[in-house]
Amino acid sequence: MKLHEYQAKELFHRYGIAVPHSHLVRSIEETGQAADALAGSCIVKAQIHAGGRGKVGGVVRVKTSRQARDAARRLLHRPLVTAQTGPHGLPVNSLLVEEIIPVARELYLSLTLDRSSGRYCLIASAQGGVDIEQTARNTPERVSRLTIDPLIGLRAYHARGVARFLGLDGPLAKEAVALILALNRCFLDRDASLVEINPLVVTEEGHLLAMDAKVSIDDSALFRQKEVADWRDETQFDPLEVRAARSDIAYIKMDGRIGCLVNGAGLAMATLDMLSECGGKPANFLDVGGGADQDKVVEAFRILLEDPTVEGILVNIFGGIMRCDLIAASLIAAAKEVGCSLPIVVRMAGARRKEGRQLLEQAELNIVWQDKLASAAAAIVRHLSPAV
Amino acid sequence: MAILIDRRSRIVVQGLTGSSGRRHGLLCRDYGSQVVAGVTPGKGGMNIDGIPVFDTVAEAVELCQVDVSMIFVPPPAAAEAILEAGDAGIRLAVCITEGIPVQDMVLVNRALGDCSMRLIGPNCPGLITPGQCKVGILPSDIHRPGPIGVVSRSGTLTYEAVQQLSNAGLGQSTCVGIGGDPIIGTSFIDVLAMFNDDADTEGVFLIGEIGGTAEEEAAIWIRQNMRKPVAGYIAGVTAPPGKRMGHAGAIVSGGSGRAADKIAALRNSGVEVAENPALMAEVMQKALRSADIAGHDS
Numbered sequence: 001m002k003l004h005e006y007q008a009k010e011l012f013h014r015y016g017i018a019v020p021h022s023h024l025v026r027s028i029e030e031t032g033q034a035a036d037a038l039a040g041s042c043i044v045k046a047q048i049h050a051g052g053r054g055k056v057g058g059v060v061r062v063k064t065s066r067q068a069r070d071a072a073r074r075l076l077h078r079p080l081v082t083a084q085t086g087p088h089g090l091p092v093n094s095l096l097v098e099e100i101i102p103v104a105r106e107l108y109l110s111l112t113l114d115r116s117s118g119r120y121c122l123i124a125s126a127q128g129g130v131d132i133e134q135t136a137r138n139t140p141e142r143v144s145r146l147t148i149d150p151l152i153g154l155r156a157y158h159a160r161g162v163a164r165f166l167g168l169d170g171p172l173a174k175e176a177v178a179l180i181l182a183l184n185r186c187f188l189d190r191d192a193s194l195v196e197i198n199p200l201v202v203t204e205e206g207h208l209l210a211m212d213a214k215v216s217i218d219d220s221a222l223f224r225q226k227e228v229a230d231w232r233d234e235t236q237f238d239p240l241e242v243r244a245a246r247s248d249i250a251y252i253k254m255d256g257r258i259g260c261l262v263n264g265a266g267l268a269m270a271t272l273d274m275l276s277e278c279g280g281k282p283a284n285f286l287d288v289g290g291g292a293d294q295d296k297v298v299e300a301f302r303i304l305l306e307d308p309t310v311e312g313i314l315v316n317i318f319g320g321i322m323r324c325d326l327i328a329a330s331l332i333a334a335a336k337e338v339g340c341s342l343p344i345v346v347r348m349a350g351a352r353r354k355e356g357r358q359l360l361e362q363a364e365l366n367i368v369w370q371d372k373l374a375s376a377a378a379a380i381v382r383h384l385s386p387a388v
Numbered sequence: 389m390a391i392l393i394d395r396r397s398r399i400v401v402q403g404l405t406g407s408s409g410r411r412h413g414l415l416c417r418d419y420g421s422q423v424v425a426g427v428t429p430g431k432g433g434m435n436i437d438g439i440p441v442f443d444t445v446a447e448a449v450e451l452c453q454v455d456v457s458m459i460f461v462p463p464p465a466a467a468e469a470i471l472e473a474g475d476a477g478i479r480l481a482v483c484i485t486e487g488i489p490v491q492d493m494v495l496v497n498r499a500l501g502d503c504s505m506r507l508i509g510p511n512c513p514g515l516i517t518p519g520q521c522k523v524g525i526l527p528s529d530i531h532r533p534g535p536i537g538v539v540s541r542s543g544t545l546t547y548e549a550v551q552q553l554s555n556a557g558l559g560q561s562t563c564v565g566i567g568g569d570p571i572i573g574t575s576f577i578d579v580l581a582m583f584n585d586d587a588d589t590e591g592v593f594l595i596g597e598i599g600g601t602a603e604e605e606a607a608i609w610i611r612q613n614m615r616k617p618v619a620g621y622i623a624g625v626t627a628p629p630g631k632r633m634g635h636a637g638a639i640v641s642g643g644s645g646r647a648a649d650k651i652a653a654l655r656n657s658g659v660e661v662a663e664n665p666a667l668m669a670e671v672m673q674k675a676l677r678s679a680d681i682a683g684h685d686s
Contacts, residue, residue: 084630113490115600115637118497118571133643150498191491220636221489222464250634265568265634266542266597269623271666276626276665285627287634290525290543318544318551320513320527349551350527373548374666 001217002049006096007231008195008213015186015304017179022098028072034097035068037191043098044071048090049236051214052082058092061100068097084384091235092320101209106199107166108132109180111187114147120187122146122154122180128199154184168202175208190228191221240284240303247299249288256281257311258380259304259342263288263322264377271316280381283310290321294330301334305342314380315346316373317356324356332363341366341384347376389518390562391537391582391589392480392508393421393456397521400425400445400454400478402461402469404436406677409460412525413439416458419522425452445476458514458523459483465472466510467492474505481573482523483509487627487636493571500573507573511636513543513565526550534559536672537583539576540595541568541602541635549595557670558676561589568597568635576606584615591617591676593668594659598624599638599645607653617679619660619671622647645657 003011009019023034024047035042046058053059058080060071072095079089106128114121125143127135136143144165148154156177163169163176179200187195196214203209222229234242244251250265258275260282262268268287275282284307288300304310317327327348334340347370348356360367366382370376399416403409403428413436417423423673425448426436432443442448445457457478461469466485473481487509500507508515514524518531530547532554540546546565564579566572576594583589592614596603603622610618625647627633629640640646651661660671660678 086628113494113570115570115602116605119494150494188491191489193490218490219632220487221491222487223464252628252631252633254628262544263636264542264544264622264660266540266545266595267548269597269627269633269638270545270548270621272627273623273625274666282626285631285633318547320544320547321525350530350547372666374664 001219001222001229001232002016002236003215003217003228003231004047004049004233005045005213006047006094008215009210011186011190011215012210012213015182017182017186018207019213020098020209020211022096023232023302024094025072025097028069028076028168031072031095031097032065032069035062035065038097038099038347040064040068041100042068042098044068044075045096045098045144046075046080046092047094047096048080048085048092049233050082050090052083052084053080056080056082058082062368100309102200102204103201103211104204104206105202107202109183109200110194110196110198111184111192112194112211114145117147119150120148122148122162122184124166126166128201132198152213154181156181172206179208180256189340190215191218192216193218230387240307240308243304244286244300247296249286249296249300249303251303253287254282254284256283257308257384259283259310259313261286261288261304261313262316263290263292263299263318267316271314271373271377274377275314275381278377278381280377280384283307288322292322294326294333297327297330298334301331302338305334305338305340310342312342312384313325313344314376315344316376317348317350319348319351319353323352324350325352325359328356328359332359332365335365343368343380344379345370345383347373390520391579391586392515392562392564393521393523394421395520396441397422397456397523398452398454399423399456399523400427400448400452402427402445402457402459402473404428404441404460405431405434406460410436412460412484415528415547416522416524419528420556421521421523423645425454425629429498442613444470444497447480449476449478455479456483456664457521459485461485463489467496470496470507471499474500474503478505481505481507481572482512482514483507484512484514484525485509486511488569493569497571508564509567509572511632512567512572513546515562515564517562518560519576526563526565530554531563532559535561535590537561537579537586537589537592538563538595539579539583539592540565541597541637542595542623545665546595548665549593549621552669553593553672556673558669558672561586568637570600570637572601576602577609579612580606580609584613589616591619591672591679593672594618594620596620596622596650597635597638598627598633598647599635601644602651604653607659610654610659611657617675619675620654621662621665621671622650622654623665623667
């Protein structure tokens with residue numbers, strides 16, 4: 001789960017990591033007042049769950065509170081499209097109005113999981129403010145990666161080594177050690193999957209400060225991270241994704257016209273791949289999960305049926321724990337409730353396939369039955385092709 | 389012979405008194421697995437359909453000589469259940485639980501380095517040696533005994549592959565679901581090495597997906613070590629970057645974890661990779677033919 005920059009900075013502040021003075025605002029009026037409080041000269045930053053804001057005018061440096069209001073008028077309550085948001089962008093509902101801080105140097109610091117070793121790693125670079133993956137590719141010697149043994153933990157001597165690598169000495173090195181250890185505490189306490197400061201700046205006054213902040217929380221740990229779990233901003237997701245999440249359905253909105261309902265993440269991905277191989281475009285990824293009951297499956301069908309971009313539905317079920325007849329009964333119940341005239345292609349295999357097929361054949365729905373994945377994908381694409 | 393489990397395996401179910409543990413513990417027993425004990429802290433002395441329940445894994449080891457544990461413990465306590473199994477001298481733990489916090493698994497992963505127990509999973513369907521023993525939630529009736537080892541990060545996609553293989557006359561030596569989480573106990577390479585040394589396995593089918601670099605690492609290992617033909621399929625060619633596709637580990641991030649790179653790496657190592665999920669049995673047959681193993685594709 002991603003946090004907004006202002007939420008991440010709030011966390012950093014609590015752990016003693018210096019961040020710029022700022023005000024979170026939600027209207028043009030508040031933006032002007034916040035800019036006045038900073039004597040006019042400030043940075044106005046759109047709060048969305050994506051990077052690349054600076055390049056598209058989502059981070060604006062202003063000199064007067066009037067310019068701040070203009071920036072707010074331009075940004076607030078409309079989507080901001082960046083390289084990371086996809087074509088529809090993400091809605092800007094709040095702005096962070098921040099003091100301007102004269103900067104001497106820009107560094108990079110982050111903690112994340114290294115999947116190959118199964119351990120957390122601390123990544124640092126003296127070259128901050130730019131894409132770290134690019135730096136790592138082009139000049140790997142400028143990026144340090146420290147893998148942390150969880151039984152030993154991140155120690156002060158590790159942090160001293162990183163400070164040295166960043167070219168920090170004297171009082172700045174001491175500040176860096178404290179900051180790195182604080183960042184690690186924050187990372188572990190909050191079950192983060194990523195904490196990133198880019199750039200971490202050395203101010204002209206000679207102090208370290210987190211100019212930007214990116215934090216993601218491990219979704220699997222949200223049950224024990226109640227406070228941050230409550231910080232979820234549902235406006236940053238497609239409304240159908242929000243609805244699916246409430247029923248614990250893995251759902252991702254996509255750009256095509258074919259609604260997909262599958263059990264199992266791997267099979268769901270494979271089904272999308274098969275569709276695209278047949279020239280079709282999925283409207284969504286949907287994994288209804290292994291142990292779903294009828295209510296959950298009905299809700300999954302409702303989500304597909306209520307999506308206005310869906311023009312046909314492909315159901316692909318491999319029964320194991322999930323029984324095919326339960327899927328069939330749920331599809332019929334949802335179609336009755338919502339009213340459905342869309343073409344539906346159903347492919348079922350495994351547990352109680354026959355019973356599932358029988359139920360569907362008795363129902364008065366526009367259903368085509370297929371035995372194989374490839375022919376099922378081809379059939380739904382064929383059904384929709386006249387409209388192309 | 390097969391790998392990891394056979395008809396002699398003696399199984400304890402951690403979480404046997406929960407609904408999933410009970411259901412699948414009994415289904416495994418129906419299949420022929422020797423499910424001889426259960427563990428639920430605080431419920432020692434109970435029995436589930438004749439299977440005795442203990443408070444600790446150590447008691448199950450001592451009194452029932454179990455060597456394999458199937459874990460159905462909910463996410464908040466699952467990491468501790470794995471650690472307990474390792475401490476009690478279990479040889480193989482199979483953790484079905486989905487949704488264990490990554491931080492817990494970082495610690496488990498480190499602790500397993502100092503212990504002789506092998507962990508399969510978490511977030512996996514388990515494994516099966518057809519005709520002998522099942523430890524997990526895989527549907528029994530699609531499997532046939534035979535010469536193909538199957539290793540996969542997925543659940544239902546594995547069933548799809550197995551059904552295609554069985555329909556094509558290609559039975560399985562052992563099928564192992566290694567799990568869809570970012571940190572798992574057993575890697576593709578671990579399982580490939582076991583199949584390489586297994587007299588009953590003539591070829592291997594590998595099912596990967598987007599996220600991480602496990603398939604690329606497996607490709608390098610195959611090129612250097614594998615003596616048997618390998619075929620495979622990678623799911624997620626059309627997955628949008630930055631989105632988590634159901635599995636916690638299935639995400640393309642920062643240009644790494646893409647399906648296209650995994651497919652290219654495997655093909656470079658001589659692996660036959662299916663163009664789409666309908667062709668899984670076909671590429672397996674092709675790999676066997678090129679290696680001059682007839683299989684049973686008459």
